Amino acid sequence: MVSLNIDPSTGRPINVEAKPFKLEDHPVDDSGRRLKVAVIGAGFAGIIAGIRIDQRLRNVDLDIYEKNNGIGGTWLENDYPGLACDIPAHAYHLTFEPNLSWSAFYATGREILSYLTRVVDKYQLMRFIRLRHLLTGAEWNEEKGQWTLSFDLLDEAGSKVGETTKVADVVLQGMGGLNRWNWPDIEGIHDFKGRLLHSAKYDEAPEGAKGKRVAVIGSGSSAIQIVPALQPFAKQLDQYVRGSAWVAAPFASSELLKRSPNGTNHKFTDEELARFRDDTEFYNEFRHAQEAELNCLHHLTFHGSAGQVAAVAEFKEAMSAKLAKKPEIAERLIPTFPVACRRLTPGPGYLEALVEDNVDFRPVDIKRVTATGIEGSDGEHREYDSIVCATGFDSTYRPRVPIIGRNGKNVQDVWSDIPTNYLSMAIGPEFPNYFMINGPNSATGAGSLVIILEREVDYLVEALAKIQRENIKAMAVKQGAVDDFMSYVANYFPATVFGQPCRSWYKAGKLIGPVVALWPGSCLHAVKTFKHPRWEDYEYVSANKEHENRLGWLGNGWTEEDVDGDTAFYLKEVNYPPVPLKVEV
Structure with a gap:
């Protein structure tokens, strides 16, 4: 055990290497530092x-x-x-x-x-x-x-x-x-003479695809949102996909499925919006339920857990049902990896768009882009008016x-x-x-x-x-x-x-x-x-060049309230403990 000898006249330790010290002239709660x-x-x-x-x-x-x-x-x-x-x-x-x-x-x-x-x-x-x-x-x-x-x-x-x-x-x-995007590393990507777009730099409305032949490259969240948005307008829409993706059941879906049983996005009615605005208790309960249900999904993230196994079965069944018109898409799109291994997206309308007559699902690598279109690894060349790169970020x-x-x-x-x-x-x-x-x-x-x-x-x-x-x-x-x-x-x-x-x-x-x-x-x-x-x-x-005392910020022994304020401020900050109920023994 180390004991310190104290100088009775000053209260300072003796026989300890002393460092020069001078009180900083400011209250403890305001160093004056800007x-x-x-x-x-x-x-x-x-x-x-x-x-x-x-x-x-x-x-x-x-x-x-x-x-x-x-x-x-x-x-x-x-x-x-x-x-x-x-x-x-x-x-x-x-x-x-x-x-x-x-x-x-x-x-x-x-x-x-x-x-x-x-x-x-x-x-x-x-x-x-x-x-x-x-x-x-x-x-x-x-x-x-x-x-x-x-x-x-x-x-x-x-x-x-x-x-x-x-x-x-x-x-x-x-x-x-x-927030850092790049064009995909595909041979000839900038040789294309048509409209070349990236999901992170998209400068036209979906109507811009009207009557056009459009290629969408990618299978992530952006592509899953872009395809159903362009499908109603495009003359022909092809999606080039290298991998697979789970298209999720809607997140925090209880309230959504009450309003939209097929899981499509629900637009709130005027009556619902009025109740959100006028009934604070109802709104807070609705909002709390959304976040609580969303946070409850954490248990699905453990590999092999009961929740994960159930999610795989549920997602596979739902995706297969929506792709029944073109079952070959389900064979390539439904993953073998666990649900949530990649970022999930609810994708309202995406699977429905894939089975439309004007959409082709192309699970092939892109060999090169030409001046007029895309040549796939299968040797087929298709011509397009627009190419949309939904290829993600760095x-x-x-x-x-x-x-x-x-x-x-x-x-x-x-x-x-x-x-x-x-x-x-x-x-x-x-x-x-x-x-x-x-x-x-x-x-x-x-x-x-x-x-x-x-x-x-x-x-x-x-x-x-x-x-x-x-x-x-x-x-x-x-x-x-x-x-x-x-x-x-x-x-x-x-x-x-x-x-x-x-x-x-x-x-x-x-x-x-x-x-x-x-x-x-x-x-x-x-x-x-x-x-x-x-x-x-x-x-x-420390920013104080005069000394290295770690407690120099204690200042001059005063507080702001001592100088100009409520000198009994702590009475406004009392934390009253609850009194336990008496229990008869």
Whole structure:
């Protein structure tokens, strides 16, 4: 046991190496630190961050940088025919800002964008948002404890018109994992002389396919929404599919199936919308039921579980029934891998569209694209007026721009293979004061992503408050904490359907590989994990150059209330415990 000798005249320890110390002249609850915070992206993540930072923190210079000419992120950039949320709309809005007027069970992309626009207007976030700022790089300055951010300035058409640099004490990256698209690597793709479209850059209405021969390449969520949207207009529509896909029964489907027994999207009637608006108790119960049912799907994600076996049988039967007119499609489309190994989509109308006379399902590889059409691996060449590439996004999480931390470390190099992270929100000890919202291992295989984004923001706002309150220059996660979390991730997924062989963006587009996109647990598991931050998993550098006392932020022994406020404020914060009922013994 180590004992300290105390100087009776000063109360200070003696025979202990002393460090120079001077009381900081500020109350304990206000270090006087003004914090520059940069948020990258003005989609769901950036909007939530803007609201909560403005609400909960003082003395913050907040800038939300957005590359586009408007807010909304993926819901602004994507506008392909049939675009809709793939979970019930009433489980896809902010918990504190419910939307009483969703027009349908599955909301369209434009409707979601309108909702986000209303939220931004209500909370006056445009005072923080800097549009047409495309991040081109970030570099940490160890001496100053700041990030230097480089941007290309764009015009409304997206063309570069200048450059600028900004500094920030803390960066919150909220760019999302599915916003970087490329044309598919197919020979001759740009030799095509007709209309070449990508699901992430679609600039015409579905009526644009009227009377035309159209090819859709892909079998993911986008293709499953595009095919039924174009089918009624196209003269001929061919879908080129390499793999297979489960087309799910509708998520949180009880309320939908009451209104639409065949599972097609239900548009709410005027009477239903009026009741949502006027009957708060009814609306809250309806909304609660949607999220509760959605979260209950977590048990299906375990390979070989009773729920998983039942889901495979149910989905197979339902898909076979809807494809009965063309049973050969069912033979190729119905997977051998488990339900939910790839991202599920309810796909209202998709299977029904495949069996229409003007649709051909083409389960062949594409050999090449020509000036007039597509040649398949079976040697058949078909001519088209339009080709739609629904071929997904870069899902590796490796940033396209350099993010340079301590010792010249670049996230592009660190994440060249696996995007290692801590609780989805921190990268490693070389990247202090750099946090992520919706980073790797943030998505959920069952449940709503929005609540996870909200809870990540809550966690990060607490981190900002800690940095500001304790006057921290640099806060960086320990490598051991990163290693422990990645070990947890690696050991969690093999027992789930996500670890089974199937090509998915959950695994960065690989057939077999580590799961880089999903949280290792249920949606509720993430919510509870983020509630109690382990600040001991971080290392800190004080911003006070005069001393290294970790408790220097205690200030001068005063609080703000001592100086100018309610000196009995704690009486307004009393937490009254319930009194147990007396039990007769």
